[in-house]
Amino acid sequence: MLQSSPEVTMRFFRVCSLTSSALAIAVLGGCSGGTTDSSRNTGGNGSGGGGDLPSTGTDKEGLCEITDDGWEVAPMRRLSNVEYDNAVADLLGDDLRLPEALLPGDESVSGYASNGVVTVGVSEAEKFSAAAKSVAERFVPRQADLLKCASGQTNEACAIDFIKRTGRLAFRRTLEADETELLNQIYLNKAKTTDHPQAIRLVVEAILQMPQFLYRPVVGLQNEQSSANKLTGEEIASRLSFFLWSSIPDNDLLAAAEAGDLDATDGLTAQVRRMMDDPRFDRSLEAFSLQWLGVEARPAKDDLKFPGFTEDFWSSAKTSISRFFHHAVKETDGNMKSLFTAPIAFADQKLASTYGVSAKSSTFDSFKTDAKERGGIFTQAAVMATLSGTTETSPVKRGLFVRAKLLCQTPPPPPPMGVAPLPAETTDKTLRQRLEEHRANPACAACHAFFDPLGLAFEHFDAVGAYRAQEHGIAIDATGELSDSDVDGNFTDAMELLGQLEQSAIASECLSNQLFRFAIGRLESEADACVLKRMSHDLTKDGYSLQDAFVKLATSDAFRFVGRI
């Protein structure tokens, strides 16, 4: 993956950025000669027709073409830590959640927990075994609540009911006969030497470490007319629940799957809407917003310089993000633009001074921000602090963030001659001035010109996300020019840059792609990319409603079809 020269690096970058561009597709000729297979449904909206075959060919707007070999298999994903934890809560009770250290960590794709490649080694297997043990043992005193054995019912009969009911939710499908038999035998054998609660405990412990619970295989049904497999109803249900709830399905969803309701657009849409009205949707809104923005553990800061950047502050700053996203999607049926520039922020008293508002409570209230200074989700303190160094801001990280997360443009690898250190921090120069010296080196300039200006736009936000007018007594210069996009032009600061980006078709397509990566756990295949492009095109016509984006993705061909194994 090493590039041999800056020129190659530049070309590589340009190609990547062009392929993301709706404008560029026509230039590349990707669709001008495309054909439409009239025998198939060719719905131009990319939402799929709810049929057994995916839409193929070129849409009537000429955005892109879906060919039969454009599909890719979906790797079997292992539950993420959060999903495991939520599944335990939904299956057995909210107070049985696990201490963090018990589960193995997550592997991610594009920042989203995916677990589609890594294997369960010995130490991971031990962790799943310990986690199952911890949950099952704590469940013992609570069993009666969930088992609800009828009076007069034998323990054996009650146990088999429990096995079928719990196993179905845990495995996201009705148990096969040999699975029921296996779990029933575990119960019966254990009950011979101990008591009913211990025997149930062992059944729960088994379920929680069986691969049917830990893995989410997505294979679909083969069809002679297409190389794309359509997901089964149960696979759709599982995909939906982990996408929208970060957890297992409920009985209603599984019943809909078994009744075939999820095979038709109407039934599928109805379930998606129901799930988005459920409080469990909040979990996914939080998970997506934090993973998209890369906001995770508290970034290291110089505590002499930023003594207020405590774990408490960080916790509030993260909550502020998920509250904002929740507000944008659920409370206001907001559109993409609200993510970029809505003059609103959520703050408790810990964030009050950072956001310059008079929040006094420990709960989060919404405040109107000065729209010229701060707005949208990207200028939130937690994002700006994450995209900074320990002592000062990082225009490089911020610029790369805009390219990768807002425009889905792959940044180039570092140049072949090594990275010259930035001139040391001094009190008589701004970081911008020092970066300019760095860029005076032509080898550095080649790449840095792509991302530095976008990062420097955010210089009004210091390394912990507080707004500032000056650095070392020198007025902040946040001006710059956006290039390599469909909304190129000059800006005076971050809010102007974000105002440009919210008009970008590339940015709206990128937002759809980010949602897809979160939902599916891998990058888009060629066919997925086209479905997402059409979907974004449709969404953008109406201002890109965020709720519609969730619905359209969950009912799209990219969600309902995978490549054949």
Next chain:
Amino acid sequence: MRNRCGALDFSNRRSFLRATGLGMAAAPFIPLLEAQAEAAPQQRLVIMVGSNGIGNVSQFYPTGDTTNFTMGSTTKSLEPLKQHLICFGSEFDGRIDGGPIPHPESAANLLTATDPDSPPESQDPETRNNGTRATGPSVDQVIAKQIGKGTRFESLALGCGSISANLLGGSIVYRGSKDPIVAELDAFVTFDRLFPNIMAPPTTPGTKGPRDGDDAVLFDAVAKGVGSIRKRVGAEDARRLDAHLDSINSLRTRLATMQQSGGGTSGVGCVAPMTPPRDNNSRTFQTKNPAIFLKEIMQVNVDMAVAAMACDLTRVVVFQVGATTALWPPAFMALRQTLHEVSHQDPTGMTRYTAFTIEHGFKYLLDKMKASTDGTSTLLDSSAVFWSNEFADGNAHSMKSLPIIAAGGAGGKWKTGRFLRFGRRRRHVDFLVSLCRTFGLNVNTFGQDPTAGPIAELGV
């Protein structure tokens, strides 16, 4: 020969060094161990890997001739251990073709000598690089297959502050192609894995507990579950399920071994270490704050690993100290930027940091191994040990002049107390090939990097 694995003293387990075993229950294993010891000394492999380079490269290497040499200023803490070392100069290069190497690629290459798979997606901001994977097994895993049979842990991968931007972005240990083993960051988890008897409540021999027989039932359930979904998935997913099944079978074997030995561990010198120190029962204290406690984290991991080797629970250990693009500042030495930032902007700080980890990590390891015995020789004499780093000059992202310090007698195979110069550039894979041969693997290549063959001068 005295078996020091006495009965456990649960009343006082927080404050004492103690034995892990159950006394005489372990006795049937002792003659077996002696028989092995007489046949050939048991070899072990211990690797410690740093990250982000070594700061000032020239200050790292020794000066002098083969037998009369002085350690570099960064490594001068090793001076008293020189007779146990095989030092090299700056002649080793890792991958050098094509210029600077992203952290995850060098980390993936270091012990595998493979050309990592690094899709464009892996070039993510924040140097997440989460798609980068080695395309073959690391040398420790290959050797573990050779010498780890029958031990409770075929190998250990222990993380000492190896917290990276992404869980797998900086993995150095690989079971196979694109199959990383994540180093365990939590010393408590490691302790509970290695020495479960200390943490388990005492049971009276002969009585049945509520969990009696459960483990076998659960292993069977998982194994049957693998069979149930394996038939439905594609080849790649089937491979992952097989790996899961292998892990379950390893646990099954381990359980059988433990039951056979009465749950105890045995061997001369087999003494469990102290439980890692806790602060108000917080598991995050020390184990997860390398910015303050890197030294303590390294040492608690070394203590556990040395004890595990002395008890023959394992024969292969890899320590990952720090991590590629580490996101914490070495605040314990008043460095205020993250380790990664230090490596790019403060060569003096990076040199000091390297000297610190050599002294309090690597030297501590060698001292501990020297003081421990398996009854035949010290652990240091029986082991092949080496220290290395993903980079030499971290700011240049360069594997040129890759640092390697070898130590230990390798069970009589290595001749130590020497500073070897070759008078020509070599690839670091030459060392990995030699390492394999030290453990009886008759190979001439390793991974994909071009090799000039084994280093003949290592041997006695």
